[in-house]
Amino acid sequence: MPSKTEKPTPKKLRDAAKKGQTFKAKDVTTLIVLAVGVLAAGIVVDLRHVIAEFSHVAAAGADQDAASYGLEWIRSYLKMVMPFIVVCAVAGALPSLVQSRFTLATEALKLDFGALDPVAGFKKLFSGRAAKELLKALLHLVVLCAAISIFVEQNHRDLFQVFRASPEALAHEWIRLTVKFVMVLLLCALPVALFDAVFEFFHYQKNVKMEKREVEQERKETEGRPETKMKRRETHSELLSEEVKANVEQSKFIVANPTHIAIGIYMNEDIVPIPFVCVRETNARALAVIRHAEANGVPVVRDVPLARSVYRHSRRYQFVSGEDLEPVMRVLWWLRQVEMANSGARAHTDGGEDFPLPEVNNKKEEHDE
Known part of the structure; x- marks a missing residue:
């Protein structure tokens, strides 16, 4: 089997992105969602407001029927959690979209009955990805134990004193300790997330590599399409103004280098009777000048x-x-000889054999680009 050695x-x-085959650092996304969620819980969710809201609903329950009372509870609950849910949803979706370069995996939504193959599923149990997931699970267990140990070591006094706090301060103290624990957990889990991201990146690069035959076949299919040729010609044509196009068409010849x-x-x-520079372009515009000249029969x-x-x-x-001046005049002289030879006339010029004949393309060629 030919090896895949070419870059995609x-x-x-x-x-590949349409099929869902993109670089995905899931652990990094999870850490981002966890960090944003904890910060949002401390900023968006106001416990005093929540307690006051639910107290108001509970107090008004005696004056309402069961349906209205239930809807009021649901409204209060959604009012509390919806900002938090929206923030977490954005924090989870944005990194995934960035990693996939904002490409939706439309083909991945199709049913794939090949995924139900038990033989293929059994082979996946002994793949490199399965070994990585097993190692990552063990590392997560180590990370959790380390985070708990570090947190307890640093905050054991606060943990024992929190039970002596007043009811008003108890909730805020628990939120503060929860945020500290999550931050410790994130710092401990960061190396594991980076390990997972590096593994996924190299695994993705390996999967999207191509064989030389595939690269050549794709090039033929892409460059051979009529719409592709037309699009490229239009792109090159749009680079030049009408004035430059007219100057190219009126030129005696175009001297090129050959693409810059x-x-x-x-x-x-x-x-x-002195040659005059009417066009002077570089890089992409130079290529456009050459193509326009060849399309209009300019040498x-x-x-x-x-x-x-x-x-x-x-x-x-x-x-x-x-x-x-001298080399340009030599080219003009040689082009005149070519025109006279093509028209059937014979040139009688002394010393013409001493002039070098440059490489000239004075006919319209077929271009695939």
Whole structure:
């Protein structure tokens, strides 16, 4: 069986996310929910208000029928717990959405009868994930014992004195001690959560890796689609303004480097017989210039030294500098010879054999991108 050694493509990651195969650090999410829940309980839930609310409901019970009395209790209960539930729900959903990059696992909602296979389930009992879960359960037990020991050691006096507190202070004292215990528990459980997150990350990376054959097949399927080609052409076309497109179409040729620089050379011998820089673009816009030139039959000369030199010495809407004038004129001369040869005419120019012939692409090519 071929080994999966290639990094996953963006399409592979998107498809895996739709199937629910995303990086999930469940223990980290649990710790976040626990921490937010405890803090929210101390901030959102006001015990004095809760006691007063329920006391009011209990006092008014004699003047109400059973149905109204029950609804009043439910209303008071929901009024107390709903803010707490909403905060905990957001705290649990947000980390999960971030880990899945806000991708909903739509395909994971479908029924999978293969999950009922007893043989596959038996194999999972001896998998690496099962061993990790067993180790994690043992670590959680150790963490709980350690948290209890640390908490009792640090707060044993408060634990014994809390029974002597007044009824008004008793609830607040228990909340304070509960928050302290949860914080100790979170600190003790943090290393286990990090261990689980690291394991899940590497397990996820291993599962989404691809074979070389899969990468090649995906590239062919993606780049071969007509809508993909059209979208890429539209993207490159949108990078250029109408003015730049017109300048490209009027250029005698485009000198390229071959993907980072694109220089458009224009010359009108009837006005000034000196080459003129009408287009000067780099990076993605340079690629767009090259594609637009090839689509309109403008010759593209791929000459790295010349492209860099013209780009360095000349600006847009300026004449070609003296340092680059001779090589640019050689290209123009050679292109004229090609045009004359294609039209059936014979050129009679002295010294033409001394000029180097650059690599020129003066015909429209088929592009898959």
